[in-house]
Amino acid sequence: xxxWWKKVAKAVQHEGREGEGVDRQAAEEFIRLYHAENPAAGxxxxxxxxxxxxxxxxxxxxxxxxxxxxxxxxxWRNSSRCIGRLYWRSLRIRDRRHVDTADGIVDECVxxxxxxxxxxxxxxxxxxxxPDRPGKPAARIRNDQLIRYAGHRQPDGSVVGDPVNAExxxxxxxLGWQPSGGRFEVLPxxxxxxxxxxxxxxPEEVVMEVPITHPHYPWFxxxxxxxxxxxxxxxxxxxxxxLCYPTAPFNGxxxxxxxxxxxxxxxxxxxxxxxxxxxxxxxxxxxxxLWRDHALVELxxxxxxxxxxxxxxxxxHHTEARRFMTHLEKEERSGRxxxxxxxxxxxxxxxxxxxxFHRYYDDVRLTPAFAHHTPVAAPTGDRT
Ligand code: ARG
Numbered sequence: 470x471x472x473w474w475k476k477v478a479k480a481v482q483h484e485g486r487e488g489e490g491v492d493r494q495a496a497e498e499f500i501r502l503y504h505a506e507n508p509a510a511g512x513x514x515x516x517x518x519x520x521x522x523x524x525x526x527x528x529x530x531x532x533x534x535x536x537x538x539x540x541x542x543x544x545w546r547n548s549s550r551c552i553g554r555l556y557w558r559s560l561r562i563r564d565r566r567h568v569d570t571a572d573g574i575v576d577e578c579v580x581x582x583x584x585x586x587x588x589x590x591x592x593x594x595x596x597x598x599x600p601d602r603p604g605k606p607a608a609r610i611r612n613d614q615l616i617r618y619a620g621h622r623q624p625d626g627s628v629v630g631d632p633v634n635a636e637x638x639x640x641x642x643x644l645g646w647q648p649s650g651g652r653f654e655v656l657p658x659x660x661x662x663x664x665x666x667x668x669x670x671x672p673e674e675v676v677m678e679v680p681i682t683h684p685h686y687p688w689f690x691x692x693x694x695x696x697x698x699x700x701x702x703x704x705x706x707x708x709x710x711x712l713c714y715p716t717a718p719f720n721g722x723x724x725x726x727x728x729x730x731x732x733x734x735x736x737x738x739x740x741x742x743x744x745x746x747x748x749x750x751x752x753x754x755x756x757x758x759l760w761r762d763h764a765l766v767e768l769x770x771x772x773x774x775x776x777x778x779x780x781x782x783x784x785x786h787h788t789e790a791r792r793f794m795t796h797l798e799k800e801e802r803s804g805r806x807x808x809x810x811x812x813x814x815x816x817x818x819x820x821x822x823x824x825x826f827h828r829y830y831d832d833v834r835l836t837p838a839f840a841h842h843t844p845v846a847a848p849t850g851d852r853t
Contacts, residue, residue: 490528490603492711496520499710499837503539510535528603532709538562540709541595541717544837546800550813552789552825553721555796556593560719561585563596569608571660571667574598578615578658578703578718582675585720586699589677591782595719600712609715609844611659611666612637615701616676619654630654632737644668653678653695658703661844679779681733683771688748692741696728696772698781705839713842722782724789729769730817741768769818786816790823808833 497517504513523530532540538560546557563584565577577596585594599607620628620635628635630652637656642648646657646668657670677698683689701720706713733739745768746753746760753760776783784792793814800807809830820826 491524491530493521493524495711495836496524496530499540500536502543503536507535507539530712532712534562534564537564537566537597537709540837541597541707541719544707544709544839545593545719547808547835547838549808549810549830549832549834551721552793552814552816553724553784554807555792555799559593561592561594563594565596566599566714569599569662571608571662571669574608574610574660574662574716575658575669575671578610578701579672579675581718581720582615582671582677582699582701585701586675586677589698589780589782591699591720591722593719593721595707595717597707597714598716600714606844607715608660608662610703610718611640611661612656613702613704615658615703615718615720616671616697616699617656618652619648619656621648621650621654631732631739640666641668652693655697677781679775679781681771681775682778683767684774686748686767686771689745689767689771692744692748694733694739694741694771696723696732698723698776698779700727702839704841706842707837708840708842709837715842715844719839722784723776724784724786724816725769725773725776726786726816726818729772730765733772734765734768765818786818786823790816790825794824806831806833806835808835 500517520530542560581596601607617634618631619638620630620632657668660667678695681694701718703718706715707717733741742761742764745764751760752758810832815826
């Protein structure tokens with residue numbers, strides 16, 4: 470009998486490190502980094518020894534609250550796609566490692582949205598739930614953000630709402646969700662716990678939203694556009710010192726272009742540019758009238774204006790690009806490389822008008838990090 474399939478199975482297992490202990494080297498490197506950057510925590514040597522002994526004994530170890538907070542902040546600092554890293558030290562950490570049930574997780578996500586939303590003065594926040602243990606994957610949130618708008622597939626193949634979430638919407642329906650079918654309908658959270666996907670709704674009172682209006686065009690309000698205040702990424706693993714926290718929703722505040730030049734503008738998202746251009750009276754039959762570009766600028770003016778009116782924190786791409794240059798200088802002065810991915814850092818509007826366009830970056834992968842890990846096991850309670 471050939472055993473090739475056993476080898477494949479082994480390789481796949483190794484990738485998820487299922488059933489294996491935590492990577493000793495990753496643990497040691499992180500503890501050293503923590504002590505190097507936090508001299509007040511004393512020499513790292515005894516801690517390294519204890520951590521390695523614990524891994525040898527149990528396959529696992531536990532971060533101190535200080536290590537966890539540092540690890541989460543550095544994961545942000547290492548996020549090469551994020552232009553907003555200047556304030557990485559200000560990230561608030563909510564240590565909820567003891568919470569591992571669907572109800573417990575939802576309650577804490579709701580509290581996260583309340584604390585982070587802070588009635589409009591948004592605070593960068595992360596809530597960290599239980600880590601994966603050898604052979605025992607922790608709970609996971611399937612939604613890529615805590616607040617996402619459903620994409621309802623229509624019989625004619627079109628989608629009402631956000632097409633990017635059509636698949637998640639299908640899954641929620643298959644699990645019994647009964648949507649009303651609106652364009653900006655907040656999806657329930659899908660949480661995998663012990664191989665079963667559970668559905669939980671996010672209460673309306675923590676979903677802060679901003680209706681989009683334009684400072685000069687009253688008709689803009691009639692487009693019925695809106696967006697939520699807090700972008701809270703919920704499907705990335707927080708990787709610290711060989712440990713993986715698969716449920717660790719985190720948020721910053723929005724930069725206008727994310728909404729104005731992508732979510733509401735992309736042809737495979739809300740696709741609003743043709744409509745806006747026509748309302749502006751532009752000739753949309755010819756690319757060279759630059760009707761798309763013109764509509765795009767007005768939409769972005771509207772987004773920035775609306776968030777300011779509503780008293781919700783939002784940055785613009787000029788300010789944020791300048792801040793990022795400051796961040797790069799500071800990191801360099803601290804003797805660190807700042808990994809950055811040009812194609813994500815350069816804003817999707819007026820790229821060359823911002824300083825971040827006119828240079829190249831190192832894009833190395835550093836840890837701690839936020840990462841997309843493939844789930845260890847497909848849940849059985851889900852039939853989609
Ligand atoms: N681009 C994503 C969105 O439009 C959010 C990503 C995180 N953004 C942030 N400003 N922290 O929803």
